[in-house]
Amino acid sequence: MPAPPTARTARASRTFPFSAVVGSEDLALALVLTTVSPEVGGVLVRGEKGTAKTTTVRALAAVLPPVAVVEGCRFSCDPTDPDPSCPDGPHDPVVSTSRPAKLVELPVGATEDRVIGSLDLRQALGAGDVVYSPGLLAAAHRGLLYVDEVNLLHDHLVDLLLDAAATGRSTVEREGVSIAHASRLVLVGTMNPEEGELRPQLLDRFGLTVEVAAPRDPVLRAEVVRRRMAYDADPDTFVASWADAETEVRERLARAQALVGHVELGDAELLLIAQVCAAFEVDGLRADLVTARAAVAHAAWHGRDRVTKADIRAAARLSLPHRRRRNPFDAPGLDEDLLDQLLGDDDPPPPEEPPPGNAPDDSEGTGDATDPGDAQAGDPPATPPGPGPQDGPSSTGDGNGQPQDREPEPSTSPAEPSTPDEQAPAPQAVALSVAAPGQAYRTRLFTARGVGTGTAGRRSRAVTTTGRTVGSTLPDGEHRPLHLSATVRAAAPHQGVRGRTPGGRLQLVGTDLRHAVTEGRESNLVLLAVDASGSMAARKRMAAVKTAVLSLLLDAYQRRDKVGLVTFRGNEAVLALPPTSSVEVAARRLTDLPSGGRTPLAEGLLRAAETLRLERLRDPRRRPLLVVVTDGRATSGPDAVARSRQAAELLRATGVSALVIDCETGRMTLGLAADLAVRLGADHVKLGEVAAGSLVDAVRTERAALDPALRKTQGRAA
Incomplete structure (x- = not known):
């Protein structure tokens, strides 16, 4: 009976080969570049679910060259250059040993002391000694630190990770512990944009970003399925069949790491990088630095000792797209035609060794990427669609913005009926319009009542x-x-x-x-219930309403809230967006939202109540904040006014914190939204008072009007 495999062998047999991954050339190249030169600053992988993001990252660890470390050092010091401030030092004499490169995975629920380390409570409480217990940053030194769903990680933890990746050191100042140690690591984060975005400050800190999407070519998709099924059926045999290709990639990585310090970046190439970054109007200088480092790593990966235009092009494609976002609702992207104009023709390519097996490579600006492993197997080369916003989940239509929804149907009058309790159903031939929102602004801070215990x-x-x-x-x-x-x-x-x-x-x-x-x-669940009826479209109010709601979405993004969107018009209310952390999707649904028809206020409130009830079951600790955007009119269905009041009182009984944004304008107002706020137990805010500076401006205006009268009164008194 054969001996059972060791833990390391068993783990290796369960790791899909890096060379066998199909259709992820940009992802493989980005991982290789930041592995060759960790100073690049890590990789953020954005893409839809089921695109082998995690598989590719875990496979990379298996092809990393072995790491020489000081024996017994918990911080994996380099024997040739030990860290003089290592907490386990000084290392004298230096005893060297070798170990495989580590892949350290950071779970979303990790705490700060687990990431950076903390006081060893066993030693502190037992022996009374102050002893530092290293964290994951120490374990990942000279290896890979992988964060799945990095957009769901607490922002302060992401800051810690990015600081360590950028500086190569981790500093701990807590609980009587003051320690700094080396933390030179390759940080890789993956995320699904549908579940929420990273804030721009954190997004900019990632060196490279890759957009991945499932290949659209049926031949390539079939090859992916074929390899995965072969691996699942017999992992050991499948891994063995790719052993030579894996060895070639490992050796090529080792050569590139040895060469990267000797690659020359000339003044002309450096100036060209600066021109490219300036032309794309990226903020700050981090883009220039990352592009230069990535270009040097790309040259080393291809065995060149000097940076060429092809290296700059490959680096810019990965370092610039996510730095061109001007607001959270912009999708990352890069105008490659402009990039080609800026760079001009490539330098004549010097002779270089072909990429081994299915080794990651880039298209060198031609737009074609061939999978050598597939070609050797006799399959026709196929090129997956290039990553971009059109391939991501954000381009999937939801039906709200289709042309047929926007075409107005003939109607004699789009206005709402004058009788609020009219018994007849809403007419089918009603004019619908789609108003475009204006520029988002900073809103006031609206909060839930009391003190919660949420995220x-x-x-x-x-x-x-x-x-x-x-x-x-x-x-x-x-x-x-x-x-x-x-x-x-x-x-x-x-x-x-x-x-x-x-x-x-x-x-x-x-x-x-x-x-x-x-x-x-x-953070809270901000559920927006937006009135999209004809009364809101009247007097062109819908554009102002959409601008205000878009501003609230921007505020929710900055405050790390989940958002949901309920819209009501005609004779029904629709959950246009189930609660999610992706405000980008909410913004698109809002922008394409048509308006017109009667006002089913009761249906809108009841739909909001049901949404909150279900969300409370899923996430009982996250408190909701209901924001109702309406003029307070109820005109759809029998007893519309009475039913809307009952729905409001039902919501109030649940104890939900609510806010009514009053959209009624004009000199003659009915005060229906204010009455709705009373019945909801909600705060009441006029549409014009949503902006952060609106109340201050109103007070200043009122004071300016009173000042002349005050001065006149004071003059008479004197």
Whole structure:
């Protein structure tokens, strides 16, 4: 009976070969470049689900060259150049050993002390020693740190990761620990844009970004399925069949890493990189630096000792698209025609070795990428569609913006009926219009009432895992930071009973532990219920309404909220967007939203109530904030007014925090939205007061009008 495989062998047999991945040339190239030169700053992989993002990243670790480390060093110091400030140092004498490159995976629910390390509580409470316990950044030094769904990770953790990737060091200042150690790693993050975006500041910190999409070519799709089924049926045999190609990639990576420090970046090429970045109007200088480093790595990967235009083109395609976003609703992209105009013709290519097996390569600006592994197998070469916004999930239509929805049908009058409780159903021949929103602006801060316990964010007050310390509590199963002073105070009265001698160590037991209670801000579910009826389209109010809602979406994006969109018009209410973290999708649905017909206010409120009920079951800790955008009229169906009041009182009974944005304009107003706010127990805000500076401007205007009268009164009194 054969001996069971070792853990390492078993893991290797379960890793899909890097050379066998089909249709992800840009992704493979980006991973290779940041592996050759970690100073590039990591890779962010954006794409729809099921596009082998995680498979490709895990496969890369198997082809990384072995790493020489100092034996016994927890921080994987390089024997040829040990870190002089290594917490495990000084390393004298240096004993060298070799180990495989590590792939460290960071789960979305990781905490700060697990990422950067913290005080070793066992040593602190048991022996009274201050000992540092390394975190994941130390474990990933000189290897790969992989974060799946990086857009769902807390922003402060993403900041820590990106700082370490950019500087090559991690600094820990917490709980009496002051330590800095080397953390030179390749940071790879993957995300699905449908689940929310990274804020622009974090997006810019990633060196390279790749858009991946499933190939549209049936031949290529069939090859993907064929290889995956062969791997699942017999992993060992499949991996063995690609062993030679994997070895060639591993050796080529080692040669590129040795060569990258000797590649020459001439003044002309550096000036060309600066011209390209300036022409694409990217903010800051990080784009220039990343493009230069990636171009050097690309030259080393191809065995060249000097950067060429082809290297700059390949680097710019990966380093610039995500830096051209001007607001959160812009999709990343790059005008490759403009890039070709700026770079001109490529330099004559010097002779170079062909890429091994199915090794990742780039198109060198020709728009063609051939899979050598497929060609060797006798299959015709196929090129997957280039990544871009048109291939991503954002281009999928939802039916709200199709031309047939926008064409107005003949009608004598698009206005709503004058009788609010009219019994007849809404006419089918009603004029629909699509108003374009204006430029989004900064809104006031609207919050949920009370103090919650939801996910850390930037909107409402909450007891969270980060923030200012407001008290202490006994351990309750929740992960919270240690409240050191409260722990000492709990232990102090019992020192005599526990036999502490004068000058001896503090005697602690498990029941003395106290955790800190911190108060910060949480993210909420912002559910927008938007009235899209004919009364809203009247007087061209819908454009202003869409602008206000778009501004609220921008605010929700910045505060890390989930958003949902309910629209109501005619005789029904529709959940146009189920609660999601992707405000881009919400913005598209809003922009294409047609308006016209009667106002089914009751249906809109009931649809919102049902949406909130289901979301409360899915995520009970996330508090909702309902934002109703309407003029308060109810004109659809029998007893429309009475039913809308009942629906409002039903929502109020659930205790949901609500806000009514009053869209009624003109000198003669009915105050229906204000009445709706009272019945909802909601705050009432005029449409013109949504902007952050509107109330201040109103006060200043009122004061300016009163000042002359005040001065006149004061003059008479004098």
